[in-house]
Amino acid sequence: MELHITLKGTRDLAKQITEQLRDAITQGKLAAGTRLPPTRLLAEQLGVSRKTVADAYAHLTYDNLLVGRVGAGTFVNPHVPPVALPLQDNELAGAGVIRHWRDAFMSMHHPTHTLRYDYLGGATGKHQFPHDEWRRCVLFALRQGAQSRGLYGQAEGLPMLREAIARHIGFSRGVRCGSDDLLVTNGAQQALDLVARVLVEPGCTVAVEDPGYPPARLLFAAQGARVVGVPVDDQGLQVALIPDGTRLIYVTPAHQFPLGMPMSLERRLALLERARELGAIIIEDDYDCEFRYEGRPTDCLQSLDRHGLVAYVGTFSKTLLPELRLGYLVAPPGLRKALLSAKQLTDCHTATLTQWAVAKFILDGYLLKHIRRCHAAYSSRREQLIERLEGDLAPWFERIHATAGFHLAILDKGGLDIPLLIELAKQVEVGLYPLAPFYYSATPRTGLLMGYGCIDTLDIPPSLDRLRELLQQLSPRA
Structure with a gap:
């Protein structure tokens, strides 16, 4: 790769090279520690003498912008301070919005320490992941990609994956849906974001479980919602405490996060009735309920819904790996077109290679x-x-x-x-x-x-x- 330097005329060539290199270094175009071309090679590229380039390098070395290493070459000094400091967030025109987003996510991080x-x-352990089966599915995905035209994919997701997910959640969770009801998303968090984009306006009321899942609450608040925490008891969300005017209700009925109790059938029916009265949409986050150890399986909330009020959200982060960033959303009929538009505007579509691989993984029985x-x-x-x-x-x-x-x-x-x-x-x-x-x-x-x-x-x-x-x-x- 050639170093971008332009020379004008034939006078002060060494000075021109020096000044352009100086600007590139101080403005960050040449990152700290970058190795510069040898003087002979750069001289050939610029059509000047080697001495001209050597003089420029020597001048910048004297100013501590470059450092030479015997037998290795000439490098940008890793300790070069920038000439102009960037504006702080409070100096920018959008300071209020920047501060809003910055403060909203100060507490959002994933632990990076590695304790024994x-x-x-x-979180799941990667040592349990079926790497051999996954490798076969990835090879299948690569073959599908090689045969495709290389264009953008469908915003709602690959038909093969949507069909596979519809079969899986119908079998394992009793979800009533077809492939046309599904949107493939980049994890459950994007599914929540899409619903928030089409429903939440500044000042509108969103009800969440308290305690509950912080990323969902913070997401709704970031969209400008007035987030109301609704207490939970041993039967789940206390439906009677959902305030009037609520537009969106977020719940984890099968396995309340973080306390763990399931929502009783009586409470589920009451929640559906309350949502019908309010005209509110319920987000059912069914995040890890493939793993049940006691009692009979309970129906998901979506299977009890007769008015198209439940948006069912699922993820492969718990069953496969979080780093795949693959989730899905079963859209209520009244939201399908709006959610599809939001998905198209957000990221066009989810990576097709991963979609092909997960579809193959499900259909070949590897997931179960x-x-x-x-x-x-x-x-x-x-x-x-x-x-x-x-x-x-x-x-x-x-x-x-x-x-x-x-x-x-x-x-x-x-x-x-x-x-x-x-x-x-x-x-x-x-x-x-x-x-x-x-x-x-x-x-x-x-x-x-x-x-x-x-x-x-x-x-x-x-x-x-x-x-x-x-x-x-x-x-x-x-």
């Missing part, structure tokens, strides 16, 4: 096989956790009964300093996470969210032994 024993909620394999592993881990929580950890914690998913919410029985416990646990390589951040306006309950999706089964006993030792030091109990 990690109870991160909502993988879910069964994961179910066995999660069930074993869950049993170990429950046994310890009802055994030697019982003096400190009680669990909230949950029948699905791969996390448990456990409540402090009183007196524990949860932030201190979490910091001490890090020192012994155990990752623990508090319940408090999931609360919005309701008074937080003190406890932990114990995810068992990415911790190895054999690591649970030693990690809980370390937790028990910490608990005995912090709050000795009989």
Whole structure:
């Protein structure tokens, strides 16, 4: 690749090269540490003598903009300060909007530390992923891509994948839909974003569970909604507390996030009736309910809907891998065209290579096989956790009964300093996470969210032994 330098005339050539290189370095066009072409090569490209280029390099080296390394070449000094500092956010015309978005997501991050024993909620272990089967599906996707015209894909997703998803969720969750009802999205978060784009206006009311899923609440607030936290009890969202004028209701009825209890049938029917009275849309986030351990499977809320009020959202982040960024949305009839338009404007379409691979993965039976394999592993881990929580950890914690998913919410029985416990646990390589951040306006309950999706089964006993030792030091109990 040639270095972009333009020369005018035949006078002061070394000075022209020096000044253009200086501007490129100080303006960031030549990044710190970039290797410059050898003087002979650059001289040939510019049609000047090698001495002219060498003089320019020497001058910039004297000014500490370039550094020479014997046997390696000439490089941009990695410590060059910029001549002009960029404007701060409060100096820009859109300062208010920038601050709104910046502050909204200050708390949104994924842990980057790698502790030996990690109870991160909502995460799965990559060691369980069926790499051999996935590789075959990716090769299939590559062959499909090679045969395509290389044009943009359908905004709603590949027909093969939509058909595969419709069959899968109809079989496993009782969702009533066909392929035409589905939109393929970049994870569940984009599905939530699309619904918010077509329904939410500044000042309108959106009801969310409290405690609940922070990314959903923050997304609605970022769109200008007045977000109202509705408390939950042992039957789920308290429908009677949904305020008048609510336009959108976000719920996790099958496995309430983060506490874990399922919404009762009576409460589900009441929620559908309340939404009908309000003319509100319900977002049903069915994020991890392929993994059920007790009782009979419950119908999803969408299957009970007779008025087209439920937008059903699902994801492959929990069953496959979060990094695939693939989810889906079963659109209510009244929103289909609007959601499709929003999808087209947002990103045109989801990457087709991943869509082909996931479609093949589902249709060849690999997904159900993988879910069964994961179910066995999660069930074993869950049993170990429950046994310890009802055994030697019982003096400190009680669990909230949950029948699905791969996390448990456990409540402090009183007196524990949860932030201190979490910091001490890090020192012994155990990752623990508090319940408090999931609360919005309701008074937080003190406890932990114990995810068992990415911790190895054999690591649970030693990690809980370390937790028990910490608990005995912090709050000795009989």
